Amino acid sequence: MAEVITNVDVRRVGEAAEKILNNIGKVIVGKRDVIRLVLVALLSEGHLFIEDVPGIGKTMLAKATASSLGAAFKRVQFTPDLLPSDVTGIYYFNQKTSEFEYRPGPIMANIVLADEINRATPRTQSCLLEAMQERQVTVDIKTIPLPRPFLVIATQNPIELEGTFPLPEAQLDRFLLKLKLGYPTEDEEGMILQRFQEENPLDNLKAVVEAAELLELQKLCRKVHVSESVRSYIVNITQATRSHAGVKLGASPRASLSLYLATQSLAAIEGRHYVIPDDVKALATPVLTHRLIVKAETGLRGQTTESIVADVLSHVPVPVEEKS
Amino acid sequence: MKHWRQVVLYLTTAGIEACWLYALLAIINDRGAGGQLSVPGLLLLYPTAFFLNVLSLWLGWHALLRNIIHATVGAVALLLTIKFQLFSSLPMSDPAWLRALPQALGGIFYSFSPELWILAASGLVWWLGRRLAQTCVTFTIAVAEFQFGLFFLLILFFFVATFEVKLSNAVPLALVFFLFSLVGISIAHAEEGENWLSRLSQGYWLPLLFVTIGVILVLGLLIGSLLTPDFIQTIANAIVWVWNFLWDLFIRLMLFIARFFPEPEPFEMPDTSPPQPQDELGGFKIEELFPEWLRGAIRLGWSVLMISILVFALWRMFSQIFAWMRRRFGGRAEAEYESMPGAFKADFLGFLKRLFYRILGLKLVRWQKKVEAPEISSIRQIYRQLLSWAATQGYPRLAFQTPYEYLYRLEAALPESREPLEFITQSYVSARYGRYAPSEVELDQLKESWHQVKQNRLAPPPGESAK
Numbered sequence: 197m198a199e200v201i202t203n204v205d206v207r208r209v210g211e212a213a214e215k216i217l218n219n220i221g222k223v224i225v226g227k228r229d230v231i232r233l234v235l236v237a238l239l240s241e242g243h244l245f246i247e248d249v250p251g252i253g254k255t256m257l258a259k260a261t262a263s264s265l266g267a268a269f270k271r272v273q274f275t276p277d278l279l280p281s282d283v284t285g286i287y288y289f290n291q292k293t294s295e296f297e298y299r300p301g302p303i304m305a306n307i308v309l310a311d312e313i314n315r316a317t318p319r320t321q322s323c324l325l326e327a328m329q330e331r332q333v334t335v336d337i338k339t340i341p342l343p344r345p346f347l348v349i350a351t352q353n354p355i356e357l358e359g360t361f362p363l364p365e366a367q368l369d370r371f372l373l374k375l376k377l378g379y380p381t382e383d384e385e386g387m388i389l390q391r392f393q394e395e396n397p398l399d400n401l402k403a404v405v406e407a408a409e410l411l412e413l414q415k416l417c418r419k420v421h422v423s424e425s426v427r428s429y430i431v432n433i434t435q436a437t438r439s440h441a442g443v444k445l446g447a448s449p450r451a452s453l454s455l456y457l458a459t460q461s462l463a464a465i466e467g468r469h470y471v472i473p474d475d476v477k478a479l480a481t482p483v484l485t486h487r488l489i490v491k492a493e494t495g496l497r498g499q500t501t502e503s504i505v506a507d508v509l510s511h512v513p514v515p516v517e518e519k520s
Numbered sequence: 521m522k523h524w525r526q527v528v529l530y531l532t533t534a535g536i537e538a539c540w541l542y543a544l545l546a547i548i549n550d551r552g553a554g555g556q557l558s559v560p561g562l563l564l565l566y567p568t569a570f571f572l573n574v575l576s577l578w579l580g581w582h583a584l585l586r587n588i589i590h591a592t593v594g595a596v597a598l599l600l601t602i603k604f605q606l607f608s609s610l611p612m613s614d615p616a617w618l619r620a621l622p623q624a625l626g627g628i629f630y631s632f633s634p635e636l637w638i639l640a641a642s643g644l645v646w647w648l649g650r651r652l653a654q655t656c657v658t659f660t661i662a663v664a665e666f667q668f669g670l671f672f673l674l675i676l677f678f679f680v681a682t683f684e685v686k687l688s689n690a691v692p693l694a695l696v697f698f699l700f701s702l703v704g705i706s707i708a709h710a711e712e713g714e715n716w717l718s719r720l721s722q723g724y725w726l727p728l729l730f731v732t733i734g735v736i737l738v739l740g741l742l743i744g745s746l747l748t749p750d751f752i753q754t755i756a757n758a759i760v761w762v763w764n765f766l767w768d769l770f771i772r773l774m775l776f777i778a779r780f781f782p783e784p785e786p787f788e789m790p791d792t793s794p795p796q797p798q799d800e801l802g803g804f805k806i807e808e809l810f811p812e813w814l815r816g817a818i819r820l821g822w823s824v825l826m827i828s829i830l831v832f833a834l835w836r837m838f839s840q841i842f843a844w845m846r847r848r849f850g851g852r853a854e855a856e857y858e859s860m861p862g863a864f865k866a867d868f869l870g871f872l873k874r875l876f877y878r879i880l881g882l883k884l885v886r887w888q889k890k891v892e893a894p895e896i897s898s899i900r901q902i903y904r905q906l907l908s909w910a911a912t913q914g915y916p917r918l919a920f921q922t923p924y925e926y927l928y929r930l931e932a933a934l935p936e937s938r939e940p941l942e943f944i945t946q947s948y949v950s951a952r953y954g955r956y957a958p959s960e961v962e963l964d965q966l967k968e969s970w971h972q973v974k975q976n977r978l979a980p981p982p983g984e985s986a987k
Contacts, residue, residue, distance in 0.1 A: 470954030
């Protein structure tokens with residue numbers, strides 16, 4: 197039987213999450229729900245895919261997250277001429293030592309920001325596959341493990357399509373969550389102007405949780421109890437996406453696993469030692485939408501992956517008592 | 521819940537079970553053991569198992585240790601039972617009864633011997649005593665015990681009447697059964713705050729309890745004096761006369777119709793009987809194929825199968841009747857009813873499952889971990905009642921709604937009960953998904969909250985109010 201998280205540990209996760217949330221909140225105005233999802237990804241050791249228009253704060257969010265963790269942070273600006281070796285690093289011949297030496301690429305960091313990931317060629321995009329799934333890179337014939345925790349935050353602009361390469365399904369499936377920041381409200385926008393008037397708050401942001409502690413918190417989250425009924429509910433949802441009339445390719449078993457892990461993390465953040473169906477519902481959209489491929493006719497009817505997930509959620513029965 | 525009321529509830533539940541157990545054991549004694557068994561002696565195992573389990577729970581022993589001690593004490597108790605039932609003439613110090621024991625126990629595979637009946641009856645009584653200790657007696661449990669006991673007693677009385685079994689004290693037994701049942705249900709109902717005992721006269725609870733008992737006894741005596749054997753015989757004769765009259769009419773009608781058909785030509789049937797196997801096999805008998813112990817086991821298995829089919833058929837029949845009654849009366853807002861699974865199915869299937877695992881020794885530890893705490897069952901039961909109550913008022917929970925989503929709907933319809941509704945939902949969610957077993961105080965608070973919610977009526981759904 198799986199080990200169960202204690203109340204003390206749940207409190208510990210909740211307090212750490214609150215600290216990170218407040219720290220990121222010093223830079224990002226509002227958007228607490230989105231920051232909470234970032235925390236879910238952090239605690240699940242999953243990767244984030246942020247799709248939104250320019251100037252919303254995608255890069256700022258990634259940087260603030262890295263700064264809050266006291267973790268090594270690297271940014272890669274993806275362009276059409278970027279090569280895989282620019283990301284993974286290379287072996288070069290050192291004339292002084294007369295040996296081949298490895299020069300690490302920007303992937304050798306705890307948090308990697310892959311900015312505008314869809315601007316790189318599929319070849320370069322694919323160099324992230326091994327890193328994201330197996331937490332290692334293979335350069336020439338040598339396999340090098342990546343530092344832990346390892347988190348890729350990729351951004352994409354949905355408006356500009358010229359000179360871009362859509363991400364392959366295998367790549368998308370490796371992202372735990374897909375987020376949209378959205379425009380700030382009127383008050384929030386005013387507060388942004390006020391906050392950034394004199395200096396960038398990101399410059400003074402201090403780490404509140406160390407990377408090593410994050411690894412411990414991740415392990416604690418895996419002990420959150422998921423009842424059999426909730427587990428079945430998760431499976432039923434992903435299976436329902438496969439049989440949905442408007443879907444060409446449904447969610448994979450990896451999607452089920454991602455949803456399972458993400459709900460555990462969310463429950464711990466909320467201060468619970470068990471997962472409830474509300475957690476599943478809250479995370480179904482960010483976990484599943486980027487993994488579905490809709491039929492052409494479905495798209496023409498104006499249906500999106502979001503509406504399909506909403507449709508699935510409104511049809512799959514929640515495990516609750518039947519009336520007596 | 522006050523401690524002494526819980527004690528009374530346990531006593532009444534034990535009384536209900538003891539009544540039908542007594543009838544069952546008396547029948548077994550008469551038909552299976554030839555009157556060799558002492559029914560009160562066998563019933564002594566019931567309180568022994570109960571108090572042993574209560575003690576082990578109170579001392580907070582680990583489940584494994586508890587099981588080992590139960591198995592050990594159970595085996596010793598069984599041994600002593602067999603000694604006093606079958607070898608009562610021999611003194612305890614005489615080892616002769618111990619030497620005779622293996623032979624006596626070995627005979628259970630060959631026939632329905634008294635030893636077999638003692639084993640089966642002791643096991644059942646011991647299990648029931650232990651089960652009672654692990655049960656939190658609520659209104660639902662009390663009603664379920666009553667329903668099951670009544671159903672079972674009826675079957676037993678039918679058996680007694682059909683096979684002319686000696687059961688001299690059937691009427692007092694039935695009266696005692698009803699007495700325990702009604703008192704138990706009244707107390708349990710009073711605890712959940714729904715009857716005259718709690719609402720009108722909470723301060724005079726004990727006197728009213730005695731009044732209730734008195735009323736039941738007086739009613740029982742009245743009915744007993746009215747329903748004399750002569751009176752019952754007269755009614756029975758009338759029924760038989762009506763039946764014979766109708767049967768006679770039916771036969772006459774059949775004969776009348778038969779006159780219109782031509783009579784068949786008589787012809788001789790060819791001899792199609794198979795050749796006698798004894799002749800071909802040289803006097804070989806089929807019985808010689810199987811040893812006696814195997815035939816005994818097959819007979820036992822066959823009997824169990826037949827009894828199972830009979831019980832299943834009865835259960836299906838009664839579940840259909842109950843389903844019809846639920847459809848008929850379920851629509852009434854004030855109606856409270858217990859589903860068939862609550863009354864019989866869960867207990868019966870649970871017993872079979874446990875028996876199966878015990879016999880095969882499979883997955884016992886895993887199954888025990890899956891057993892739900894009685895407090896969790898109580899919470900789930902209360903939540904089911906809430907769902908039924910809200911559904912009858914036009915607020916059914918939709919299949920895709922989570923408990924919290926449903927809570928928002930209910931709160932909108934019943935803003936004055938916001939807090940109790942939240943408390944019930946929160947308790948249910950932590951029990952259902954988090955396996956959290958609440959304390960007795962929390963369980964009482966939950967019942968109180970449910971009681972508060974029930975006092976009000978939900979606002980009509982938006983669609984209905986527009987009409």
